[in-house]
Amino acid sequence: MDFSQQIAQYIVTGLTIGAIYAIVAMGFNIIHNATGIVNFAQCEFISLGGMFMYSLVVLFKVNLIISFFISTAGVALIGALIEIGPIRHARSKEIIVLIFLTIGLSEVLRGTAQEVWGTDNVGVPAFSGENPIHLLGGGTIVPQHIWIFAITVLVMLLLHYFFKKTLMGKAMRATAVNRRAAALAGISVNRMTLFSFAFSGALGAVAGIIIAPISTTSYDTGIMLGLKGFAAAILGGYGNFAGAILGGVILGLLESLGAGLVSSQYKDAIAFSVLLLVLFLKPTGIMGYGEAERV
Amino acid sequence: MNSLSKQKDIIGFGALAVIIIILPLFVESKYYFIVLNVIGLNTIVVVGLNLLIGFTGQISLGHAAFYGLGSYFSGVLTVNYGFPLWPAMLVGMLATGAVAYLIGYPSLKLQGHYLVMATLGFGIIINILMGELEQFTGGHDGLMGIPPLTMGGLAFDNDLKNFYLIWSFVFLCMLAARNLLNSRVGRALRAISGSEVAANSLGVNTADYKVKVFVLSAMFASISGSLYAHYITFISPSSYDFHYSIQVVTMVIVGGMGSLWGSLLGAGVLTYISEALHVAKQYHVIAYGVFLCLVLIFLPEGILIGIYNLFLKAKTKKHIMKADRH
Amino acid sequence: MKRKFLMIVAGALAVSFMLGSPLCYSAESIKIAGIFALSxxxxxxxxxxxxxxxLAIDDVNQKGGINGRMLEMVMGDTESNPTKAVMALKKVLESQDVVAIIGPTLTGTAMAMRGFIEKEKIPTFMHSGGDVILKAxxxxxxPTSLPKWTFKSPYKAADAMGKICQYMSKHGIKNIGFLYSNEGFGKDGLKNVMVQAPKYGVTVVAQEAFQPKDIDITAQLTRINAKNVDGIIAWTVGPAMGIIAKNIKQLGIKAPLFECHGAGDPIFWKVAGTAGEGVMMPSTKIVVGDQLPDTDIQKKKILDYVKAYKEKFNHEPGTMVAYGADAAFIVIDAIKKAGPDRAKIRDAIENTKGYVGISGIYNISPQDHNGLSMKDIVMIKATKGSWTLLD
Known part of the structure; x- marks a missing residue:
């Protein structure tokens, strides 16, 4: 394997990981735009997506496509329930209190998942086989990688269409810009917040489902992915959708190129150092603008 | 600061001193001592962190790194280089302060979630270094054989002696925090917490104060880390990952942001609860999460002020009811 | 409503206080503590x-206990955290009559507890992998101040590594890549391979790390593959065992994959799927019990235990189970011999000779608090959802 082929492999790998980070980052962004908080339960959405998929496909032998939609809808429902219950009824709307409320909720969800599924990692079958595909520029992938890219792009397009073209999407964007003005214009802010949690749940689930055939899944698989997704969202500019994609891809590439070319021991340290450096130079992330609000 | 709250503080610190001195008479179990000691160690970190969060409104999710730096400076200097114990702790504290200054200076210009991520990332990098710089830190196997602290001929080598040592530091740190808050600087800090723009326009250099408080809170964490290393005598990177950072910020919020006594209560209640909930067997993670959610939903001002407010409300209700009857 | 909530919290606190304090047990039973990473x-x-x-304790109790006294386990959870592990240790020691400890699981927690165990003078049989527990x-x-009260049941990682290298040299594998998880267990493996490989004429030409929770390890494997290795060793337990196998298939790497002595476990198949086919690893005999020759003195014991385990828990036991079981069996045996006395139990454990366990035949001595040797390790190959005994 010559050097250019190696580089090609690192880039393909980085893009795959980056795509997953981007979807997770999107989930963080949607809730942030609606409420201003960081939803740490996003991590659990990822794990739950993977575990639902495992239960349906492996344990109950349900058709793959049906399982995909049931799992996504299931986690979206959990996201909605989180909003209807604890988040809406929290006596304080202070952002920091709500952030730590999502950490508490995370613990509850993770503890419950551990009881339901146990602690072992489990595999989910690939969507269409595992025969390697050799790319033209060098580098090899499995069909699941194509699924990851395709689904990520599809999700991004759908989100774009939703937020730019549909009435509800526009209402959600209006709420993000100014809650009070949106409420005055007759938009139900509560409903928008509810939808944002459901959307984030669905996005987290999708990320968990499409990566599961490659990485396997477990009750706590989402912690690390969630953390990296958050980092990607911040890197791109928190709340910015194009930023999420950019942040995810950059972070993914940094990791795989860092591991491949510099040092696999320090790959996470390299990625986070670059993140810090970017923030010190551009305090609102690559594509962020204006003053971010205070916590 | 009026004389009434001054009086309250004197009563508070007096009571704390008395409790620290006589508590061991009533506690026999070594287990409860280690719980109390861990509460004490967490309290020191939380008091420092609360200065930052409560009075400047800035969140750090990187304090596990400062706690760890204290531990590792004490451990590495005494074990590998034969440093005397107390000077090693002092060096650790100063060095941690210097690191905090270097990272705090650019970081604290960041706002909101960007600061959260920056401190989180910093914490993760330091945690990775603890594992990788093996020739100094002992790597992932950890650093063992850290000697207990000594004073005169007395070695703090059991749970009881460490109880007195750790809680003396808790007392001193809380006293220092209280005096800081009542000083001119403290008033400036509270101004930042109120409104940064207003404070700036009044001529308070907010950026400067924020960095100073950040450095101070890092030094508190470092002291606690040193005490931990000399108490448990073994340290390894897994004690200083981001879970610990999240845990101490949770304690600040549960205790009450900006409340000195709330810090003590937050550290105490959460440390104890996470131990006590082991009676729920495998459900202890869920139980802890539920407890945390309930507190944050119903008592968002923190346990101390939350309960106090409820108490007040109940009292006024009674008064109103009485008045109605008359 | 708020008041009600406060009362609930206060009530919960009071109950947890009462329950949290050491419980009273019947005077009859002999208590041992089990400290595990349960979360x-x-x-x-x-x-x-x-x-x-x-399972081991139930077995003894069903047969009437030890001299008519039942065994009882006091359980502790380390939460996989060193500080919590020390707290769990002090908690189980609250009941003065705990005579021995089994556990903990992770090397990091074991290292944190070790000093306190020596101070408290309580015999402890650990099932953590790292050799450092006994060596440091x-x-x-x-340098002679080695632990007196601490034992461990998994065979030494150095021996497991030696076994792989021995197998490699026998089959003409000369240049290898070493891939390890970047935490205590993996780093320990790295140190071992650097010592063991040269002994068997094997050269480590590439070494790469990954994080235990990584979702893709192709970058590291690409780098190893570029060095034209004829064998790869992956040192990790957990999801990466499967991810590596899958990534190797994806990249079309032909060099055979060897994994560590914790991989011989049903979990392996869950995480690796069909990509696990052909992976080789050192293991205890528990996973290939039925393939052992009838002359093997461990065979009956292993088959009996596997049967009992399957009846109780409804799934196949793996190599991790064997370590837990042996720790329990040897401690129980020592209690039978020495009675419920900490110091005597310690001596009895240290004098365990020729004990036929599930992981191997234990010959424990003051110099060797593990007691297994390379002879107890077998090489196995992952085949069709199960395992084949090699050579």
């Missing part, structure tokens, strides 16, 4: 070891 990152290993120990002196200045 946190080591939970997937800790829970199966807990099951193994429960308690006092850095005195």
């Amino acid at each position: 946190g990152r080591g939970a997937h290993i800790g829970t199966s070891q807990r099951d193994a120990v429960i 002196p308690l006092d850095k200045k005195d």
